[in-house]
Amino acid sequence: MSSLHLSEGSEKPDLVEGKPYLFSMKFCPFAHRARLALSYKQIPHEIININLKNKPKWYLDIHPEGKVPAFIGPDGKVVVESDVIVNTLDEMYPDPPLYNxxxxxxxxxxxxxxxxxxxxxxxxxxxxxxxxxxxxxxxxxxxxxxxxxxxxxxxxxxxxxxxxxxxxxxxxxxxxxxxxxxxxxxxxxxxxxxxxxxxxxxxxxxxxQDFVIENAGPIEKFAKLILSMKEGNVDFDSI
Ligand SMILES: N[C@@H](CCC(=O)N[C@@H](CS)C(=O)NCC(=O)O)C(=O)O
CATH class of the missing domain: 1.20.1050.10 (Glutathione S-transferase Yfyf (Class Pi); Chain A, domain 2)
Structure with missing residues (x-):
């Protein structure tokens, strides 16, 4: 699936039943939590990036607040809030466990x-x-x-x-x-x-750690995103 951030006017991706999806934004630290847990537990999944400055309408049917992350599990249920997502992943995929x-x-x-x-x-x-x-x-x-x-x-x-x-x-x-x-x-x-x-x-x-390396984002890009947000001209895909 495309890693571009989907915007208003985009087609809703076809979601395959039984497959886990994470709705994310490349630089979001809350979504990063979920990406880390997915990688750590080696859970096969697809990432769908959302343009948070110009959200697709269909995304609001998935997460009415329009925030990322949102996770759709193999049971088709939508889970929101990074802490709830990570804990849900730990329950669904207990190995390796996140708690003792x-x-x-x-x-x-x-x-x-x-x-x-x-x-x-x-x-x-x-x-x-x-x-x-x-x-x-x-x-x-x-x-x-x-x-x-x-x-x-x-x-x-x-x-x-x-x-x-x-x-x-x-x-x-x-x-x-x-x-x-x-x-x-x-x-x-x-x-x-x-x-x-x-x-x-x-x-x-x-x-x-491999799962940390896989999900590491260049710090310069994160800084660039924040500075461009201040100027009001964010383009999540060209940073
Ligand atoms: N409490 C939420 C916070 C998520 C959050 O604030 N995400 C930001 C991006 S880093 C977002 O979606 N912002 C868009 C908006 O608020 O409309 C969580 O833990 O998942």
């Missing part, structure tokens, strides 16, 4: 707490936070401390243990995109690396 019983409740807490970082990140890239980059990074670092401490407590390469799990997948898209901040702000990023040795090691471990 001992850490499940703490994992859910960590994913929820990471939401604060997502909000800060989103406010600053979309120009809703006028603070200088250093201040933003300092606040993000404060929220990141519990993740460093958690890796120390767990003593493992990943939050999931010896292999990635739910926390690794749910937070990775923003960690990968953090390198775009200096490009968006056109300022150097000063991050107190010495405070986060385990997070830095975790980033290296994640970057070496």
């Amino acid at each position: 019983e001992e850490t499940k409740s703490r994992d859910l807490e960590l994913v929820k707490n990471f939401g604060k970082i997502i909000n800060i990140f989103s406010d600053c890239i979309h120009g809703r936070d006028s603070r200088p980059l250093d201040e933003v990074v300092a606040e993000i670092s404060k929220h990141l401390e519990q993740f460093e401490e958690e890796l120390e407590t767990r003593g493992t390469d990943f939050f999931g243990g010896d292999t990635p799990g739910i926390v690794d997948i749910m937070i990775w898209p923003w960690v990968e995109r953090s390198k775009a901040l200096p490009l968006i702000y056109k300022q150097p990023l000063s991050f107190e690396k010495e405070k986060f040795p385990l997070i830095i090691k975790w980033v290296m471990n994640m970057k070496a």
